[in-house]
Each structure stands twice: as structure tokens, then as C-alpha cells.
Amino acid sequence: MSSVFGPACAMLLLLCALASNAAMGQYDKMSSRSGGTRPNFTVSIDPPTLSLAVYVNVTTEVNVRVRLCYGQREEICSEHEPRVQELVTKESPSINLSFPILLPCLCVQVYYAAHDAVRTTVCPFKTLALDGKDVWRTSYLTEFEKSLKWQSRCPHKPAAALCWRNQKIPTDCLAIANSTLLADSNTNNPVIMNYNISHVDKHPNICVKLSLNSSSHAYCIFKEDLTKWHAEVVPASQHLQVYIRSPVPASFSAQLCVIQGQECVTWGAVHSVSKDGTHNKELHLPFIHLQPELCVQVWQTDPLLYSWRLFCPFSSHERWGLVAVATAIVVTSGAILTYLSYHAARRRLSAWQLRYRPVLLVCSSEQTDQLSAVCALASILQGDLCSSVHMAHLASRGGGVADLGPLPWLYGQCETVLAAGGRVLVVWSPEGNSAYQAWCGPTAEETGERQIENDQRGKEKSEGEGHHMEGSDRSMEPSGVTTSVLRAALAYLRGMLHGYGQSHGFALVGFEGLCCSQDIPKELKELPLYQLPCDFRALVQELHYCQADTRWRFWHRLFSTMQAYRVADKLAHKLQLHMPAAQA
Known part of the structure; x- marks a missing residue:
């Protein structure tokens, strides 16, 4: 039996081997036939939009695969997401691919959708400039x-x-x-x-x-935690002291340098400290001139470690930080000192009985708008500033203009107000300018001189001559009480100008819309002028009066200025409401 089956088995094995070789040869031919062909295509790139387009030139319907990859070596192209995209030429012969970052090794592969198809790799960005x-x-x-x-x-x-x-x-x-x-x-x-x-x-x-x-x-x-030694640089007089701490024995060196651009240029000699048993070491680095960006390089020499450490105790950033801190301290200290001084001065000034100077108001017009504004000013000075206001229209019976006459009344009021350190405010107007021009004739000048002489002889005699002059004035230009008092004030003022060469205590007041600078005579332009309500703050400060000690005169002036600023704006607004323009 064995002799029969032996040749049969051998024959069967031979037939199987021949069949296997025939099948393998047929597979190799198919693979070579299908993989040997390559698709014909073109690639167009658009670097600004980070995209490219692949166009396949075919006459029949085929399936093509396209993918982006990174060419790391000649035979290797690593994957890029998405890995592969299918291109069906029946639907469209082209496809657009986008990529987030443009690199020189970015490539595109095109091949048929068949097993073991030959891939064609094109890298169109090799010639582009590299973007680091x-x-x-x-x-x-x-x-x-x-x-x-x-x-x-x-x-x-x-x-x-x-x-x-x-x-x-x-x-x-x-x-x-x-x-x-x-x-x-x-x-x-x-x-x-x-x-x-x-x-x-x-x-x-x-x-x-x-x-x-x-x-x-x-x-x-x-x-x-990777560093093994520590250093500290402390500025001293004409030198820098370097303190080094190391857990193991080592040698160190240090050298001065100056920062210039992107490097620190060495300056001076290298100072070293040798290895010994101590862990704390010191280096002394002298310098002659202190430069803005002076630093110290410190490095380990034994065992050798590459690189140095940089310490800049005089860097501009740290200097500006110190300047900022010092400025903040100075400003804070100044603010605290000013606050304490203000309250101390305020307590000191509270004992000085602050008050406002008395005021004599002389009106120059009988127009309704002018009288309304003057009365509003008198009300504010007397009601809000608690100042003693004297005015012909407010004079009480028994001592008013009608009882004494314009000239004696005006002279008496001027002496009383000026003796108390007060101010005579002449409220000017175009009507006052007309009265002044009529009064400044030759007769008026002689009348003014006689009034000054009568005033010097005595009050009783001046009153009698004043009635006589008043009668003569009325015969020249008939007018009411306002014009008579104005003439008396001008005569008194002219006497001061001619006799003493100065007009202490007199000032002009004008209301916006009722008086302008052209209405003021040339002779009176040297007087202080307050145009209300815009100059009300200056007027309030001028009327503020206090008999302060000369040692505290500065604080009194500062306090009065602050108080004037505090109340002037409110009172100016209140006066504005009584102006004819506001009422209209």
C-alpha cells in the first residue's frame, strides 16, 4: 500500500505547486497593469488664500484620490488632515484643497483609486521663500x-x-x-x-x-528647581558687591557689561573666586563711571556650565520705578501737609472775625433795568455776604439825601465807608457818561474845586455851600436824586485824584448788556472795573476783609481766595437771574 500511495502523493504535490506559480504570475501582471499607469493632472497654487487646485485630464470616467502631505524625505510623505479626498471625474475633473499653514515641504499626491496604485507626488512650494x-x-x-x-x-x-x-x-x-x-x-x-x-x-x-x-x-x-546656585548683586559706593551661594564647592567668575541692543558688551576685567570648602562667596567689582545700563555677568567656571546670568541693579526700568515711588511719596506727603495746614489755618482764621468791607453804591442811571440790577447787587451784598451797603435809594429818614442834600450826604457816606476800609462802587452806564460829559465843562470844574474847598473848611459850612451848588447844578441840568448824587461822587473822586494823585477805595461796576468799555471816560479808565456777573468772583475777593496777624497774612489771603471761589459762582448765578437779559 505504501508503494502505491507514495508516487501518488508526490504527483499531487507537484500539481499544486504548478497551479500556485501560475496564479502568482497572473496576480503580478494585474498589479503591474493596474498600478503602472499614472493620472495626468495639473496643479495651480494660490499662496495668499492658502489653497491649491488639482485638475485631472481624462477622457473617460475614473475615480482619483487626492491628498496633501508633508515631504519629509524622498520616499516618505507624512499625512495631512483630511487624509484623502475622492475625485470623481464624471462629476467634476478638478478639486480645491486648502491648508492652514504654508510650509515649503507641503506636497500633493494624486493616484487612481485602485489597490497598490502608483502615487505621483508634486511639491509646488519648494521655491517659495521660507516663513520662519x-x-x-x-x-x-x-x-x-x-x-x-x-x-x-x-x-x-x-x-x-x-x-x-x-x-x-x-x-x-x-x-x-x-x-x-x-x-x-x-x-x-x-x-x-x-x-x-x-x-x-x-x-x-x-x-x-x-x-x-x-x-x-x-x-x-x-x-x-533646576538651578543649583544663586547670586545677588548689591550696589555700593563706586563698586558692585556680588554674593554667591552654592550647595557644592565650585568656582565662579563675574564681569561688568553694558547693554547695547540685543547683547551685553563686556567692560572691565574678569573677577574670579576659586573653589574652596565654603558655600558662600563674594566678588568685588569696581567701576569708575556709572552708566545707564550697567550690568554684571556671573557664571560658573568649575565645574564648567555654559551661559551666564545677568544682573542689572541700575537698569532704567528699576530707576523709573524708584522715581515713581519717590514721586508718589512726595505727592502724598504734600497732600497730607496741605490738608493739615488748611485745617489749621481755618481754625486760626475763624478767630479773626472774617467779614466783608462796607460798600457805598452810587447809581448813574434812572433807567428801570439799571436800577433793578443795582438793587439786586445790593441785596446780594447785604443778604448773602453780610456786608454793610449804603445807597441813596436805601437811606433811612432823618439822615437821607432829602434831609441832608446830595453833596453832604455823599461826602459823609464816603468818609464813613472809606474810614472803615470799605469801597465806593460807582455803577456806570451810558447815562452816567452823558452826565459826566455835561458836568466836566468849565463851570463844572470850578464847581468841583469849590466843593473840595468847602469840604476842607468843615462839614457845616460845606453843607450850606453844597445846597447852593446843588441849586446851581439843577439850574444847569435839571435831574433827580441819582444825577445829584453822581455829581457829588465825581466831585469827591476828582478831588482825590487832583489832591492825592490816587483813588483808593473807588471802583467802577458795569453790568453786561447795560454798559461797555466805550461808555467809560478816559479820566476814569484808571479805576478798577468789575464787569458783572463775569467779574463777580474778583469783586467778592476784593471785598473780603480781615484784620489778620502779619505772620498769617499768606494763609489769610489763601483762605479768602478759596472762600471767594466757593461763594462767587453761586452768587454770580443768582445775580444773573436778576439781569434784564435773563428776565427777557
């Missing part, structure tokens, strides 16, 4: 104990160096000379770069700056 910002946004840096791994989408080889981050300006990283890191490119993956940091001082302000063409980016990845 897109490279940094699509890459990342990983820290290990002795190395840094930088990985990106495209096969780039940036140079790495150390820099010092300025805490006052986070975007500013000062370059550290002779701190280039050794790079080891991964032969298995060209998009990965390894940098050796085994001898780098891992301080939080020490960063790794990667540079590619004209673009660079700083990675500050070191943690606070």
Missing part, C-alpha cells in the same frame, strides 16, 4: 535631562544658541556669546534634531534660541 513664523508654530521642543529634541513638519536644521530673557521686557532675549549648542540630526527621521544641554546652566531666564535663515524663536523651558 510658520515653522515655529508647527514645531515643538521637548526637554530631557541632557538633551533637547526639536521636531517639525519639514526637514530643517536650525542653529541653536543660548540667550538671557529680560524679565522687564519678556520679548527681549539678550544673546550669550560662545553658547552654540551641538546638534545631532537623527538619520532615521530628518525632521528631528537633538541638541546637547548636559553642560548648560539651567536657569529659568536662560532660553534656547533657534535660528533659521533670518528668523529666530526663543524657547524658555527650564524650571526654577
Whole structure:
């Protein structure tokens, strides 16, 4: 039996092998036939819109697959999301693809939707200028104990160096000379770069700056707990004192430098302290001239650690901070001192019996608007400022104008008010200007001189001659009480101007809309003029009176000014309501 089945089994195995070889040959031919052809297509790019279009040139209906990828090496193109898009030529022979970031290694692959189809890869952005910002946004840096791994989408080889981050300006990283890191490119993956940091001082302000063409980016990845020694710089007289604390014995060096642009230029000699058993060390760095951006570089020399640490005790930012703090202290102290002085002066001034000067109002017109404004002013001065107001229209019986006559009454009131330090306010108007022009003739001048002489002889005699002159004036220009009192005031004022050369205590008052500067005679323009209500604040301050001690005269003047500002605006508004324009 064994002799019969042996040849039969051998024959069966031979037939199976021949059938398998025939089938394998047929599969290889189909695969080669289907995968050997490539679709004919064109690619058009639009970099500003971050998009491209693929157009397939076919005459029959076929299914084509299109995808974006990153060309990392010649035979490898990594995936891009979305991975694959189907293109049915029956519906449309073209397709638009968009991408978020434009990189030089961005490619497009086009192939038939068949098993093991040959893929055609086109990279249309190789000739475009490299944008470093897109490279940094699509890459990342990983820290290990002795190395840094930088990985990106495209096969780039940036140079790495150390820099010092300025805490006052986070975007500013000062370059550290002779701190280039050794790079080891991964032969298995060209998009990965390894940098050796085994001898780098891992301080939080020490960063790794990667540079590619004209673009660079700083990675500050070191943690606070990685640093092994600490230093402090204290300014002193003509030198800087550096205090260093290290948990292990080590040697350190320090040198002055001046910040210029993106680097700190060394200045002066290098000062070192050797390794010994102590953990606390000191360095003395003298300087001759203090420069605005003078700093100190401190680094460990044994065991050697690359990079230095920067200390700038005289930086402009810190100086401005000190100036701001000092200014705040001075302003706060000044405000407190002013507040305390004000209240002390106010308590002192409260004992001085502050009051307002007495006022004699002389009206120059009998017009209704003028009399209404004068009465409103008299009411405010007497009611709100508690000032003693004298006025012909307000004179009481037994001592008024009708009993004494205009000239004696006016002279008596002027002497009383001026002796008390008061003011004679002549309310001027166009009618007053006309009366003044008529009064200033030759007869009026002689009459004024006689009135002054009579006033000097005595009150009783001047009263008799005053009645006589009043009668002569009335015969020249008949008028009422207002014109008579005005003439008497002008005669008194002219006597002071001619006799003493000054007019202390006299002032002119005009109301807006009722009097202008053209209505004032040339001879009276040297008198103070208060145009109400806009000059009411100055008038209130002028009437404020206090018999203060000469030692406190400044505080009295300051307090009176503040009080005048406080009440003048309110009273000016009140006076405005009584003006004819407001009533209209």
C-alpha cells in the first residue's frame, strides 16, 4: 500500500505547486497593469488664500484620490488632515484643497483609486521663500535631562544658541556669546534634531534660541528647581558687591557689561573666586563711571556650565520705578501737609472775625433795568455776604439825601465807608457818561474845586455851600436824586485824584448788556472795573476783609481766595437771574 500511495502523493504535490506559480504570475501582471499607469493632472497654487487646485485630464470616467502631505524625505510623505479626498471625474475633473499653514515641504499626491496604485507626488512650494513664523508654530521642543529634541513638519536644521530673557521686557532675549549648542540630526527621521544641554546652566531666564535663515524663536523651558546656585548683586559706593551661594564647592567668575541692543558688551576685567570648602562667596567689582545700563555677568567656571546670568541693579526700568515711588511719596506727603495746614489755618482764621468791607453804591442811571440790577447787587451784598451797603435809594429818614442834600450826604457816606476800609462802587452806564460829559465843562470844574474847598473848611459850612451848588447844578441840568448824587461822587473822586494823585477805595461796576468799555471816560479808565456777573468772583475777593496777624497774612489771603471761589459762582448765578437779559 505504501508503494502505491507514495508516487501518488508526490504527483499531487507537484500539481499544486504548478497551479500556485501560475496564479502568482497572473496576480503580478494585474498589479503591474493596474498600478503602472499614472493620472495626468495639473496643479495651480494660490499662496495668499492658502489653497491649491488639482485638475485631472481624462477622457473617460475614473475615480482619483487626492491628498496633501508633508515631504519629509524622498520616499516618505507624512499625512495631512483630511487624509484623502475622492475625485470623481464624471462629476467634476478638478478639486480645491486648502491648508492652514504654508510650509515649503507641503506636497500633493494624486493616484487612481485602485489597490497598490502608483502615487505621483508634486511639491509646488519648494521655491517659495521660507516663513520662519510658520515653522515655529508647527514645531515643538521637548526637554530631557541632557538633551533637547526639536521636531517639525519639514526637514530643517536650525542653529541653536543660548540667550538671557529680560524679565522687564519678556520679548527681549539678550544673546550669550560662545553658547552654540551641538546638534545631532537623527538619520532615521530628518525632521528631528537633538541638541546637547548636559553642560548648560539651567536657569529659568536662560532660553534656547533657534535660528533659521533670518528668523529666530526663543524657547524658555527650564524650571526654577533646576538651578543649583544663586547670586545677588548689591550696589555700593563706586563698586558692585556680588554674593554667591552654592550647595557644592565650585568656582565662579563675574564681569561688568553694558547693554547695547540685543547683547551685553563686556567692560572691565574678569573677577574670579576659586573653589574652596565654603558655600558662600563674594566678588568685588569696581567701576569708575556709572552708566545707564550697567550690568554684571556671573557664571560658573568649575565645574564648567555654559551661559551666564545677568544682573542689572541700575537698569532704567528699576530707576523709573524708584522715581515713581519717590514721586508718589512726595505727592502724598504734600497732600497730607496741605490738608493739615488748611485745617489749621481755618481754625486760626475763624478767630479773626472774617467779614466783608462796607460798600457805598452810587447809581448813574434812572433807567428801570439799571436800577433793578443795582438793587439786586445790593441785596446780594447785604443778604448773602453780610456786608454793610449804603445807597441813596436805601437811606433811612432823618439822615437821607432829602434831609441832608446830595453833596453832604455823599461826602459823609464816603468818609464813613472809606474810614472803615470799605469801597465806593460807582455803577456806570451810558447815562452816567452823558452826565459826566455835561458836568466836566468849565463851570463844572470850578464847581468841583469849590466843593473840595468847602469840604476842607468843615462839614457845616460845606453843607450850606453844597445846597447852593446843588441849586446851581439843577439850574444847569435839571435831574433827580441819582444825577445829584453822581455829581457829588465825581466831585469827591476828582478831588482825590487832583489832591492825592490816587483813588483808593473807588471802583467802577458795569453790568453786561447795560454798559461797555466805550461808555467809560478816559479820566476814569484808571479805576478798577468789575464787569458783572463775569467779574463777580474778583469783586467778592476784593471785598473780603480781615484784620489778620502779619505772620498769617499768606494763609489769610489763601483762605479768602478759596472762600471767594466757593461763594462767587453761586452768587454770580443768582445775580444773573436778576439781569434784564435773563428776565427777557
